[in-house]
Amino acid sequence: MSERQLPDDLSIETLAIRAAELRTGEMTHSEPLFLTSSFVYENAAQAAARFAGDEPGNVYSRFTNPTVSIFEQRLAAMEGGERCVAFASGMAAITSTFLALLKPGDHIVSSRGVFGTTNVVYEKYLKKFGIETTLVDLTDLDAWRAAVRPETRFLYLETPSNPLAEVGDIRALAELAHAHDAQLIVDNCFCSPALQQPLALGADLVIHSATKYLDGQGRCLGGAVVGPKTTLDDIYGFLRSTGATMSAFNAWVFIKGLETLSLRMKAHSDNAQALADWLVQRPGIARVHYAGLKDHPQHALAKQQQSGFGGVLSIEVEDSAGARDRQAAWRFIDATRLVSITANLGDVKTTITHPATTTHGRVSAEEKQRSGITENLIRIAVGLEGLADLKADMARGITALGHLVR
Ligand SMILES: *Cc1c(COP(=O)(O)O)cnc(C)c1O
Secondary structure, rough: OOEEOOOOOOOOHHHHHHHHEEEEHHHHHHHOOOOOOOOOOOHHHHHHHHHHHOOOOOOOOOOOOOOHHHHHHHHHHHHHHHHEEOOOHHHHHHHHHHHHOOOOEEEEEEEEOOHHHHHHHHHHHHHHHHEEEEEEEOHHHHHHHHOOOOHHHHEEOOOOOOOEEEEEEEEEEEEHHHOOOOOEEEEEOOHHHHHHHHHHHOOOOEEEEEEOOOOOOOOOEEEEEEOOHHHHHHHHHHHHHHHOOHHHHHEEEEEEEHOOOOHHHHHHHHHHHHHHHHHHHOOOOEEEEEOOOOOOOOOHHHHHHOEEEEEEEEEOOOOOOOOOOHHHHHHHHHOOOOEEEOOOOOOOOOOOOOHOOHHHHHHHOHHHHHOOOOOOEEEEEEOOOHHHHHHHHHHHHHHHHHOOOO
């Protein structure tokens, strides 16, 4: 087998296709899928050297698999990080990062609007091990500053946020973290490296749910962490012993996903922007949340730190009698015939969801109100179907609210 030596300074589009290319003795062109749990040795001495870590090479697929390694190296190259470690899911990547690097008494400051299950990890599990989390508004730098304590180890955020598409200032938050000997972790799931590279903006670690845009077609679960080698070596050590490993098959699917990531992210962004521009003008749409709109509060910041605005937007609906409630939202959703009613995102298929009763259903009423998850809010993760067909489907929703669509 041979790894190809690539020229320097390649673009992200090229890295997505060429980084960590591995050719087998059969001179395969597509990356090989190594479905094997273990590996064999030439002799007993080699087995001993591999187990001791004195000789590089594969031992067991819980911790090394050549297909998974291709995915890791390629994603690391695209994020501009030294090392990547892949996991069985985004939540496995997030939880393993915390458990590998934190100890009782440590503290996290996190944006309020993070993925619902990440909040469950904070509240139910990290707390149990004596690790406390303070939640702050993503866009309120003073609140981040005020929440930092001597024992704060991580500042953690998702940007753009789900579902309100608020944008956090990665550069400013990295500076704040470093001024207090803490690290900034960015969940880069919504942009992917094709639209945003947090490490270049000063972040220390990037986390992914590969389940979303890295796959891009809603097939496999996976996760990853990217960052400096020393930190990732510690996270790898945790994975090696605890075993939330990405499967070789899923890694192979994600490798194929990465190859078209830049193209897809651009197409998702174009479709979402066009749909947002159209929705803003329609009756029954009280508000559109999308950073690509000029009146979005962080439009300028998003333009600066992202190369596209992404595929996720949300709308607040109002029926013809002026009601902005759950019933209005559900009527809109149930009137669609093309888009899928599901909470997943990052798929070529457009999805529609009611955050207040699904993704944020377990969040307390008070917390929902604080983070703007209103009953009339609908999230749309815009896919790659024809724009006219998506508009027609949204028009069905608007008609169901009693408005005349033109
Ligand atoms: C889906 C998601 C996760 C969790 O990933 P899984 O692969 O479902 O475990 C984490 N963060 C964000 C922003 C997500 O959208």
